[in-house]
Amino acid sequence: xxxxxxxxxxxxxxxxxxxxxxxxxxxxxxxxxxxxxxxxxxxxxxxxxxxxxxxxxxxxxxxxxxxxxxxxxxxxxxxxxxxxxxxxxxxxxxxxxxxxxxxxxxxxxxxxxxxxxxxxxxxxxxxxxxxxxxxxxxxxxxxxxxxxxxxxxxxxxxxxxxxxxxxxxxxxxxxxxxxxxxxxxxxxxxxxxxxxxxxxxxxxxxxxxxxxxxxxxxxxxxxxxxxxxxxxxxxxxxxxxxxxxxxxxxxxxxxxxxxxxxxxxxxxxxxxxxxxxxxxxxxxxxxxxxxxxxxxxxxxxxxxxxxxxxxxxxxxxxxxxxxxxxxxxxxxxxxxxxxxxxxxxxxxxxxxxxxxxxxxxxxxxxxxxxxxxxxxxxxxxxxxxxxxxxxxxxxxxxxxxxxxxxxxxxxxxxxxxxxxxxxxxxxxxxxxxxxxxxxxxxxxxxxxxxxxxxxxx
Amino acid sequence: xxxxxxxxxxxxxxxxxxxxxxxxxxxxxxxxxxxxxxxxxxxxxxxxxxxxxxxxxxxxxxxx
Numbered sequence: 182x183x184x185x186x187x188x189x190x191x192x193x194x195x196x197x198x199x200x201x202x203x204x205x206x207x208x209x210x211x212x213x214x215x216x217x218x219x220x221x222x223x224x225x226x227x228x229x230x231x232x233x234x235x236x237x238x239x240x241x242x243x244x245x246x247x248x249x250x251x252x253x254x255x256x257x258x259x260x261x262x263x264x265x266x267x268x269x270x271x272x273x274x275x276x277x278x279x280x281x282x283x284x285x286x287x288x289x290x291x292x293x294x295x296x297x298x299x300x301x302x303x304x305x306x307x308x309x310x311x312x313x314x315x316x317x318x319x320x321x322x323x324x325x326x327x328x329x330x331x332x333x334x335x336x337x338x339x340x341x342x343x344x345x346x347x348x349x350x351x352x353x354x355x356x357x358x359x360x361x362x363x364x365x366x367x368x369x370x371x372x373x374x375x376x377x378x379x380x381x382x383x384x385x386x387x388x389x390x391x392x393x394x395x396x397x398x399x400x401x402x403x404x405x406x407x408x409x410x411x412x413x414x415x416x417x418x419x420x421x422x423x424x425x426x427x428x429x430x431x432x433x434x435x436x437x438x439x440x441x442x443x444x445x446x447x448x449x450x451x452x453x454x455x456x457x458x459x460x461x462x463x464x465x466x467x468x469x470x471x472x473x474x475x476x477x478x479x480x481x482x483x484x485x486x487x488x489x490x491x492x493x494x495x496x497x498x499x500x501x502x503x504x505x506x507x508x509x510x511x512x513x514x515x516x517x518x519x520x521x522x523x524x525x526x527x528x529x530x531x532x533x534x535x536x537x538x539x540x541x542x543x544x545x546x547x548x549x550x551x552x553x554x555x556x557x558x559x560x561x562x563x564x565x566x567x568x569x570x571x572x573x574x575x576x577x578x579x580x581x582x583x584x585x586x587x588x589x590x591x592x593x594x595x596x597x598x599x600x601x602x603x604x605x606x607x608x609x610x611x612x613x614x615x616x617x618x619x620x621x622x623x624x625x626x627x628x629x630x631x632x633x634x635x636x637x638x
Numbered sequence: 639x640x641x642x643x644x645x646x647x648x649x650x651x652x653x654x655x656x657x658x659x660x661x662x663x664x665x666x667x668x669x670x671x672x673x674x675x676x677x678x679x680x681x682x683x684x685x686x687x688x689x690x691x692x693x694x695x696x697x698x699x700x701x702x
Contacts, residue, residue, distance in 0.1 A: 202646055203655045213648035290653050291662070300665040301675070308682070433658070438650055530659065569696035576692040580685045584678050591671060598662055627685070631692050 208536040209436040212360050216441070232444035233451065234363040235431035238516055239279060239424045240272070240452030241370040244459050245320070245513030246327025246483060247571065248418035249376075249506055252460050253486045255411050256467030257477040261385060263400040264415065265393040265461055271419035272457035274619070276449055277611045278586065281593040281604070282425050283445040286432030288602040293429040295527035297588055300595060309588065310528040312581050314552070317423055317521045319574040321556035324517065326567055327510030329560055330482030334503040340561055342507075347557045350514050354546055359434045359535040366515055372508035373459045375501045379490075380462035382498035383469050390465070413579065413626035418460075420619055421578050422585040423520040430523035434534050439602070459505075466502060469493040481568075483509075514556075518549040580627035583620035590616055 212231075219228045255264045282293065289296060294313070298306025325343055332342025356362045392398075402408065428449075437445050467486055470477060475489055483506030491499040519535070522545045526533035531544040539546055559565050590612050596603040604612060651657060667675070 201654075201656050205655050206646060206649060206653075209653070210645045210648045213653075214645060217648055289662070290650075290658050296662070299662040301667075302664060305675070436649065436653060438653070530661075532655070534655070566697050569693055569699070573689065573693040573696060576689050580688060581682075583681060587674065587678060591674075595665060597665070624685075627688055627692075631688055631695065 204538065204541075205532070205534050205536040208358060208360075209434075209534075213436050213438075216436075220440075229444050229447060232435075232437065232441050233448040234367060234435060235428045235437075236279065236283070236445065236447075236449030237452035237455065238363065238366055238370060238431065238512075239428040240275065240449070240456035241373045241459070242427070242513050242516035243275070243419060243421060243424055244373050244456050244509055245324055245517075246330075246506060246510035247320075247323045247574070248460070249327075249463055249509045250480075250483050250486070251411070251414040251418045252463035253467045253483065254477055254480070255415060256464035257470035257475060257480075257486070258407070258411065259401060260399075260468045260471035261389045261465060262393050263397050264411070264464055265390065266397050267412070268415060268419075268460050268464065269394075269457055271416055272453045272460070274416075274615050275419045275424070275456075276453040277608075277615055278420055278589065279424060279428050279449050279453075280446055281589055281608070281612060282429040283432055283437070283442065283449060284599065284602045285589075285592055286429045287437050287439050287442050287445060288599045290433050291429075292433055292523050292527040292533065293426045293589070293592075294524040295530075296429075296592055296598070298528050300592065300598070301588065305588065306528050309585065310524050312577070312584070313422055313426055313524045314521045314548070316574065316577045316581065317517050318552050318556060319570050319577065320423070320517055321514055321552055322559050322567065322570050323574055324510040324514040325557050325560040326571070327483055327506050328514070330484035331487075331503050331507030331510065334484040334487050334499075334506075343557050343560055346511055346514060347553055349511060350518060350553045351550055353515050354535075354549060357536070357538050357542075359431075362535045363431075363435070366512060369508065369515075370512045373505065373512070374455065374462075375505040375508065376459045376462040376466055379494065379498045379501040379505065380465035382494045382501070383466050383490075385465045385468060410626070410629060413622055413629070414575070416619060416622055417575060417579050417582075417626065420582065420615075422582060423517050425585055425589055426524050427516055427520035430520070430527070430533070434523075434536065442602070463505075466490065466494065466498065482506075514553065518553050521552050522546065522548040576627045576630050579623035579630075582623045583616075586616040586619060 216228065216231050219231055285293065285296065294306070294310050297309045325346055328346040329339045329342050333339065353362055353365060356365065432445060467490065470489055470493065473493060477486070480486060484503060487499045487503035487506065490502055523533050525548045526545045529544070532541055533545050534542065537545060560567065593599065593604045593612065594609065
């Protein structure tokens, strides 16, 4: 803070005893002033537009490269049926979990990592941060695999698509302004909806979709290990630790307050609906592969699906699908690297905001830049164990989801810091059920991944 | 840098960067929460070797 005082000529504000104002505060105050004026003008839609962002980004960010491959595998393996309503259910679960992070953010104005560190001590603080940063690094590798695979579909060499991806991710940090970064990412994340026209080009039957939603069927092949694995992969594609850390920190960085909670919730709900629609569209778009009995078990990336779909839904549909995969990897790389930055900087009490300039946010920006360069570099190493990393990402994310969710639930019940926004009985019932379900299922997924023959073939 | 006090007053006092850098006190844990956290540590002690095993196993498996 003393550095700020020197650089920005800070002083004590009347009525704000001992508080010094930083450049970060000034930028955030400008955003807040717009919000206050819009609220006074009673313009609810503009208010929602100004306050939306963290929820939409976290949900569309979670529709990342590996998640879209999971949804594509689901559509190609089971067609339109059970998984359509199931995906809706998983996004409902994601909404319940993420809503808690919005409340934590507006009630405490602290990120998730720093709250864990401060309230539960260094062991859980360092564990949560270490787990997240390592898991995020491996996940970033899988995002660059998606970017690389999408690039290959368009004939770009691996190094070029990865280099473009790195330039865009690092370039997005150059805004040094949370609001600009957020709007740029929201514009990019809108391309996640490319899966919708791709699905329409597959000419799905409206009756089949309605039947699936109404009956949770059909479920061809019954409930074997493959079905269970896809169930778990779909849950893993919807609720992950980085989402919790990212949204709470983004809510704080954006400057949301208690009075903005309704819009924060709506933002999260809109994000969940958009992401669910894009996920279901992916299942629908790959439905023709199921109808044509295409074996997708050896497909390694989204580009394989795009290539296989070309004769079935046409070049335009396949191109939209491949573009969607590139977007999925890119937006996730941006949000996930930022969640690592927030988490590490919060844990070591360093400055953490996308409103910081580079001089004051060396560690914050450094984490995102270094992790992005590392992940991109790993993807380009000839013979790198990418498959091993992809598998480990799933195991880490699912096995270690239990601690993340339990700590979230404990914090949301911490009435000393949450006051009137602490979980009520309904939130605890819904949250508790989801924590137990995801923890058990996550642990099961981890065990199945390690011991694939445990439940038989 | 000059700032406008009216502009800064758009922020709540505890939103200022200086205020957010002041840590909350450590939470006093009840028996139930303490037991949960101990269980969680046991879970982690089991989970971490599984993660390591998964990575090494996948590393040794033939690459596609």
